[in-house]
Amino acid sequence: MRDYLRQLKKIRLSPDIILFDLFKTILVFLIATSFALCVVEMNVISNNIFGVYMLGVALTSVITSGFIWGILASIGGVIAVNFFFTFPYFALNFSMAGYPITFALLLIMSVLTSALTTRVKKAAILSAMRESRAENLTKMSNALLSGNTLHKIMEITVDFFSQSNQCSVVTYLGNPASPEIKLIKALQNQDESIFNSPLELQIAIDAYVKNKIRGVVLEAKVQNCKGTYIPISTDNKVYGVIGLLFENADFVLSDTFQFSRIMISQTILALERQAVEEKAQQILLEQEKEKMRSNLLRAVSHDLRTPLTCILGASTTLLENKDKINEEKFDCLLNDIHHDAQWLIHMVENLLSITKISSEDAKVKKQEEIVEEIVSESVSRIHKRFPDATIYVSVPDEILMVPMDATLIEQVLINLLENAIRHSETSLPVWLKVSRENDEAVFCVTDYGKGIDPSSLPTIFEGKSSTVSADSSRGLGIGLSICKTIILAHNGKISAANHVCGGATFTFVLPMKGEF
Structure with a gap:
């Protein structure tokens, strides 16, 4: 396109090329005159010598910037024919009978030839420009599809x-x-x-x-x-x-703005398509949020009912029969109340975590955190709740820095570790392993207990309780749903699987910027 505009600019007589065009015009004139003198000397052409200059006029119009140079070449050709090839030779004489009319006609013919040649040249350039524009428009349309x-x-x-x-x-x-x-x-x-x-x-x-x-x-x-x-x-x-x-x-060009309108229409189509896609994404997001809310409500109603019933039952027994209960039974009921109260506190913490990232305007605030510190804090809090549990931790020698909300990721680790301790139904240790794969940090929590019912694996993160037993407070329920929500908010991935050695492994992956 730039070459076409440069050529068109030349046709419109830009001052910076006038001298060069003048040089080319003079050069063509000299070549035409020399050629004409040679052929006349050889008696090849005698009467139609002006045809040589007509050819020179056409050539001048092609290689210069416009028809003005062709007109100058035409005038020069008429004068040269009169001077070199018309009696008296090597002198100008326009007074012969009929001579002015003949030369005027020859001049008009050469001017028309020059103008026609220039117009054809300009039309060819404009046609090539429009073809280039059409090609650019096609490329633009294809490029906008990827936007x-x-x-x-x-x-x-x-x-x-x-x-x-x-x-x-x-x-x-x-x-x-x-x-x-x-x-x-x-x-x-x-x-x-x-x-x-x-x-x-x-x-x-x-x-x-x-x-x-x-x-x-x-x-x-x-x-x-x-x-x-x-x-x-x-x-x-x-x-x-x-x-x-x-x-x-x-x-x-006269059609520049008309063509710009066509290009703008392509941009508008892309903007409208993007608006439709964003609206569709928003609808899907709202549907996902509504699904999460319903799952959350179902999980909360299911998982909170039993611990509250147990607390109510134990406290009522203590109030109504405190004189009839021995000390051992009394302590047992108090421990049950304490345990269920802790579970409820943990449940409230989960609810606060999911509420923090589920509101429409909320965004996870990330900053670079050292993975080893997050793991240490999570394991320390788990040991306070389960002092008898054995947890083995494996972290890489290199320092892993991962952009995250530390509180939320700690909540994920606590939920996964607690599930492994509570639901594995084994006294074997729980493993927490952290590794790096390319630009991702991988966290794996593994137990060696009974594993997960294969039928539950596809929906285990959907907030549905994993059991319908009376001990509903021990169900996975809301915890794994919250884990999934937190990890997705960090642009990560989470999955669950049974392993061949028995037990289950929960894995989540977080993207990392690098190490410092």
Whole structure:
């Protein structure tokens, strides 16, 4: 496209090439004259010597920047024929009878030849430019299909506008006064400062508000304004504004802005498609949240009922029969109350954790944490609840730094370790192993107990209780649902499986930026 614009610029007589075109015109004239003198001397051509100069005129029109040089070559050819090849030789004589009319006709023929040659040349260049534009439009359409964010769509738009029109480009998504996205691609160092000037910004805002093209256009010019601003809009909605800054507005093609409208329509289609996809994603997200809420409610109602019933029953027994209960039984009931109260506290902690990341506006606040410290804190808290449990820990020698919310990841580890201790139904140790695989930190909690019912594996993280026994407080229920929610909020993965040695392994993976 740049080559075509350069050729078209030459056709329009740019001052920087006038001397070069003059040199080429003189050179062709000298070659044509020398050739004509040679062929006349050899008696090859005698009466139609002007045909040689006609050929020179056509050649001049092709290799120079416009028909002006062809006209000069035509005049030079007429004079040369009169001077070199018409009696009296080597003298100018336009007074012979009928001679002025003959030479005038020859001059008109050469001028028409020059103009026609120039027009054909210009038409060929414009045709090639339009073909290149059509190719760029196809490439732009294909590129926009890969744009999966608004920022990416606007980046593609800026790049193709700049390539197609060979100009600097600015794009605003939204009102230029406070745009959602603003991108600039400057071909000249000063173009970015021009786009950021108050005058240019005001013209861009005016184009957005009035939904009309503003700035330097082919019909008129705005005083002191250097850019042209085209709204990215449909009949009933304005998405933003795109600004074009040409090196020389005089060389802008008449159909540039019409073609820009076609390119803008491609951008609008991409923006609307992205809006539809985001809405669909939002609907899926809401459905997932609703599913999680229902699972959470079901798990809470199921898992809280039994410990509360046990607390109520034990406390009622103590109140009504305190004089009839021996000391051993009394302590046993108190221990049951204490145990179920601890379970309820743990359940509340889980509920607070999931509430922290489940609200619409909440986001997990991550910072680099040392994995070994998180593991140590989690194991320490588990030992306070289960002092008799044996937990083996394996961590790599290297220091792993992982972006995370430390409190939430500790909650995940505590939930998994507690489930392994409570539900494995074995006194064998529980293993907590941390390793690194590429740019991910892998956490594995393994027990060697009875394992997981294979039928429960597909839905084990859905917040459904794993048992319907009377001891519902011992069910997995809400804990694993919370683990999944926390890990997904960290852009990680979590899974569960039975292993061949007996027992179950829960694994979750967190992305890491690297080690420090």
